[in-house]
Amino acid sequence: MSSAILSADDLNDFISPGVACIKPVETLPKTDDSNPYEVTTEDKVQAQNPVPASISLTDCLACSGCVTSAEAVLVSLQSHNEVLNTLDNHPSVDVTDLVDYSRDIAPDAKVFVASVSPQVRASIAATFGLSERRAGRLIEQFLSGSQGLRLGGNKHSAFNYVFDTNRMREACLVLGADEVAHSLSGKSQTKPVITSACPGWVCYVEKTHPHVLPHLSALKSPQALSGTLIKSVLSKRLGIHPSQIWHLALMPCFDKKLEASREEFTDRWWRESNPSDTDSTPIRDVDCVITSREFLSLASARDINLASLIPLTDKPLSHAQRQPFPDPAISQFLLNHNKKDPGQRPEAATSGGYLHHILMSQQSLYPGSSIKTTRGRNNDVTEYSLVSAEGKPLLKCARYYGFRNIQNLVRKLNPTRASRMPGAANRRLAGRGEGNDYAYVEVMACPGGCTNGGGQIKLEDVAGVIPKTRGEMVGENIDKTSPQSQKEWAARVDEAYFSAESEDSEEGEVSEHGVDFDMNGYTGMKDYEDKPNGNGRMNDDGSGGREAINGIDTSSVRNLLQHWSDIVDIPLSTLCYTTYRKVESDVGKSKKEVSKMGDSARIAAIAGASGGGW
Template sequence: MVQMEINKRPFEAQEGETILDVVRRAGITVPTLCHIEGLTPTGACRVCVVEVEGMPGLVPSCSYPVAQGMKIYTHSPRAIRARKTIIELLLADHPDDCLYCVRNNRCDLQGLAADLGVRTQHYGGEKSAYREDVSSPAIIRDPNKCILCGKCVRVCEEIQGVSAIDFIGRGSRAHIGTAFDEGLNVSSCVNCGQCILVCPTGALSERSYVKEVLEALNNPDLTVVVSHAPSVSVTLGEEFGLPAGTDVDGIMCAALRQIGCDYVFDTAFTADLTIMEEGSELVHRIKNGGALPMLTSCSPGWIKFVEEFYPDLLDNLSTCKSPQQMMGAVIKSFFAERMGLDPKRIFSVSIMPCTAKKFEAARPEMMHEGETPDVDAVLTTRELARLFRMRGMDLKTMEPETADTPFGERTTAGKIFGASGGVMEAAIRSAYMLITGEELGDLNVKAVRGLEGRKEARLNINGLDVGVAVVSGLGNAAKLLDEIRAGRNDLHFVEVMTCPGGCIAGGGQPLDTDLTSVQARLRALYQLDETETKRTSHSNEWVQRLYREYLGAPLGEKSHHLLHTHYAKREVLL
């Protein structure tokens, strides 16, 4: 225990805690632009400086450990003046185009300038002039708006183990860039968008497809079919001031119809369909000596990660397309045929928690009959909120509606796909049925739930000993893959989600995503699972009908053609 004083009040702290940790615990807000909870502090932005009695200079509270007898002044005139000067200097090399910026009103730099009362420009001079990187189908980088806090670099390296970007150059020419300053599209970037979530300014944003969707909605020749991912209904509300974890499923359906979508489907339906295919594939692999462990293939950031970093394990990836792409495929085939629509006149939109889904939708493997994409546009949760606001949708007063048939029915097994461990739990529920012909007694597989980076379990299904693992965050995935490469062979099935915690913490989710909101979203999904009655993918009646009327059987010829694919080694600068 360390005794200290914060703003003349006595306070106790643990040895090794940083000043920032303690000050925050004391209920005082010291601003920072570069701090990420749980990651290496760098002290890059200096905005968190505080005055410590007896120290000649101000100290960065995020990276300075507390000491016995320390007397800290968090908001002394000197500290505040320093913070204000730092913001003024950052603004001196920042475009003055807040009104036109994607982060207007959601920008940490803008917020701090307002909080600190920056009202005049004290510093002028030449501003940096970088080219925007618009090469990626998922993420836009504008280095002119970058304040070099380095959060994107740390998330990319420490959480995702990708390191697509780093600090390039020196001094006034320093900027964030890829190897050889190439476009993101040819870098090792997996499009996960975690960098966008941590970016304090508008330097990183998703590539927006709102305009394309609006044009489709205004085009009378097109039938607009929209499908929303399992996690979106428990996060969208936050964009409209509802508490984290509020499920707005029905209201979102109503709002999507109001803005002109012709059909509203639920991607959890194809999550159920994925389970039928993937569960069957797993059983097939176990019985026929296929490549094990089988790795899930729902998360497109993860797919690109395997293509780049672990091409030797591509055979282990499930051949199942992701729920988004299965939805696109059945919309442009079964649905189009059934409704007598020309697939080319269907505009299919996905609402996703994810920026990598934009990349996935544009992959050459994901074209309908090699011509048009199965999914024409992908909107993140944030973009959908923007679209709703633009069209004056008031989520707080709307009456809920249900999704359309045939792809609107879902079970909670498909719904929990939104959280890390959800795919695994849904798969176990149905694989048990596939192997034994009976329902699993207790459907709750709690060992694979929660936000930990890795969860493992051993199951006994009719005498068959099955090892499963669930990892989220690509850094965690890489550690497990290294074990598998080194010969670990006790696992049969591994679920991998690119983003830590799964889609509820995806790179396309609301910007205020933090541990508290992610926990609330997680609870919301399992709350639905606890209260609803249909909890297994194989009990989804429309999934069964789809097999009866169109697909035949899981892993059948039609399924193989529409719902499965293969990936190949990808050459990028690693």
């Protein structure tokens, strides 16, 4: 699901074609073109080797057995070409004019915003031999700097803002810990709570295992939450329609394109309808998603050598090059470049640190408690137990990466059934129901986690981008297809991802405001430092104060979220949470059952809308 091309090797860790899959049959060539009435001898009959059937992402998306045909169109609409077409057809707005003078903007003008995931920065960092922070600056220079996108195109448009999704991921971690705590209290959600930030996993559950849906976290992913915040706040503060804000997300995974297409992630779900607003088309919170590899294609299409921008990454963009964000409090939170991210520590793994933060949050409630780790059958399965100072087990969590392991988890989540065998009435069958022993499970579709996403830059791509990486020749004397080379490359990307935690703050790396302040209860974080006192608390000046868990100032995050809610006058329950649903397959149904319109009209209708859904 997360792979661009599904090969026979990939099928071990991604969704294998099921019985209903018709694509392998359709792609087999017809080799018997002989005349049935012609008499021939055996020596004239030549064995013909049929071309192996291949299954591409387009094939899978065109089949309603796993992924609907409409999704193929929705994904195809999101590419680096779409980014270039949008920039070429719409001038970028000078936000300073809107903030300072409240000027009206042209109907075709847009505010361009990009949000970048840390896994994309890690992929770029490994490719160019940079630190994760400098890779982020490289991306920002290309998207917003004077030597990047604005050099070309019909309108010389570029991005007004480039945000780090880590900031909203902090909000996801805090809210995720609250969700688990609520579940443990017995007041809501069925145990265990399971991560829903991976769209490949969500798509798999919605279509094949609806009994797992009650377990999925209702929390939006960092991509979706960033999109909602950006569109809602900018439209409110600048007085413009959400359609005039164009949001690009740089993600490690193709499935994130499907997530952006869900109708739940449009302004229809959070914006009050205006009777005078004749535009009834829902506006996506994230207009386009491109992967790390597509980012390279974006630069190549504009004939920009990314390596030439590396000298500019010694320092961040200057304040003069950055346009002011119209809300100081949110600006301070989103553009705090000094802050180290706790989700990029080795113990937090490569997918955002959801499980790690929840364990830290629970451990802070039990002084003297410890965490015990048990590795599963492979590196992508790990169980964690929180144990009290007296040795009493308090809760159990787990991490499952890769579809091979996910299938085992799904089996464990099946309801317990009593055995019919004599003398075994109370025995569980084949591990059924064992998954309910967990309080929380972090699930990601890709083996190795998000740094190994299907859209990440591959080893074979590197030689065409830069001849040397960290002084080593790449792509010349290396067997790029060997498992060992691939493994070493994945380790290099992981190393770059975790380098963010070890990098020191650099001079001049502050938000555009450069001052600490308090706004509607929100405390600025310019001087934020982790100073735990051993009880899950943090002292700002050594005298006591705000609560910090896992390096996150949870009070500031909560105040920021409330400030956001107050700005747009929408409850957090609407802004931060979503829903999931069972999806019925079209396989085996007649055309009349599937749609009265027919496939072509149905796909065209969905593709014509900005919003979508699985």
